[in-house]
Amino acid sequence: MKNEVKIQEVNPSLDSRRSFLKLSGLTLVSAGLVLAGCSNNDNEDDMQDNSLPGIKNGVFDLGSGDFGVLTYAYALEQLEADFYTKVVNSSSFNSVFNDTEKQVLTDLYHHEVVHRDFFKAALTGALPDPSSQLLPSLAFNYGSLNFNSRNEVLATAKALEDTGVAAYNGAGRLIKSADYLLLAGKIVSVEARHASAIRSLINPNSKDFAGDDIVNTSTGLDVAKDPSKILPIAGGFITTKFTANYLP
């Protein structure tokens, strides 16, 4: 409950209803996070439900706390893996891209499939009841995206990789286990390496690999976004409905 106390300290003069609602939301999330660290505690059944992924009100919810963040990452890695699987299997993959581009895209395909399968295995091993709590394999739809277009594929790859970086950067603070935090850290830097490489393929003789559109020009910081900002972006490609009611 330390987090709740801290929030009170930071906002000593809450008077508007808007502030109150915001605070309530934060408190709810904090409570979920705290409880995720003691999910074996039988005294907290009500809150414990929110920390675990699974069907709620008929829809799969990602949950909160460490399991929620890992499940969120699993959803994003499913998307990236699916995208690059389609890219490298496209009929014109060998004709549309040059050798360097093919190498990069094939490596990204490998890395993202490994990430996806890793999260599936890790969550299956860690969730109390994976049969009901493991996020199912998602379905995807890329709309009018032309997988035979170099420019469209690279632009989408750039968006996905930058989104992945911002997502992991934003989610790190939601993780309570140092082991899980390190695992996320091991992956996010590879996503950043990807983003840099794709940006460099799109615009090689430039500073776009870490461009001013993505790295703050006065602090040198990359983007970090909460799940609620990331999921609408990723959700554009995901047709399987799920909710993230307990992530910020």
Next chain:
Amino acid sequence: MNILKFIETFTDDSLMARTGSRRDSFTQFGNIGRNLALASIPFGLSAMANKALAKDITATPATPIGALQFALTLEYLENEFYAMALDSGVIPASENGGRDLKVFQQIAAHESNHVKFLIAGLGGTMSANFVAKPTFDFTVGGAFDPFHDYPTFLALAQAFEDTGVRAYKGQAANLISTPDLLTAALQIHSVEARHASEVRRLRSLKGWISNSERGAGMPAATQAVYDGEGVTMQAGFNTAMAFGASAGSEAYDEPLTTQQVVDIANLFIV
């Protein structure tokens, strides 16, 4: 916490002669300052230290402040390295459509910003937590010539960026208790990874690290940067299973401990 070790680590004139108050320093950073205050170092003790002319750095304590101080020292190193390179003219301005120069100007700007950001995060140069820039020798006593030989500069740039990525990762656990600091560190960490990827690609390597290979053209002395990168077991999952060990190891960057990074950095500190 090993106070004595900490005191020895960064004792110098600026630490001894601080004037700013701890409270003023922390207000600059809002919530971050509050978190820092919770994990503050017992500053009064540092006055007891008397290690003048400290040369090699030693490991910072496993605290949020220690992590920031550690990061700042690494950023000092990168910042000075790129500033000196840009001043030296070793980076070609006309080849590849000016790519190399644009790349390193951008990287230099980021490293400079990281230094400023971390100093502010530590409460400013007058803060008790501030650590001064060590004296660097990027030639390592004449073994390297990075400011006259472009390939050597590129090799060291790759080594510093790949080290930076691994070093920040190694500090994550020290920042887990201070979410704002953790987020900021992650936001720097991914920028270092973007840099590393681009520098590696400038050197015609992959943007990611295969196994524990330092890559073609890298001096043997840089192998410490890559040792341990070839891991293919992640939380019990075999990442080599699907596409082999190279792809599996590339998909994950590994951390370096504080001491491992200190040992690398000390090569360049006189």
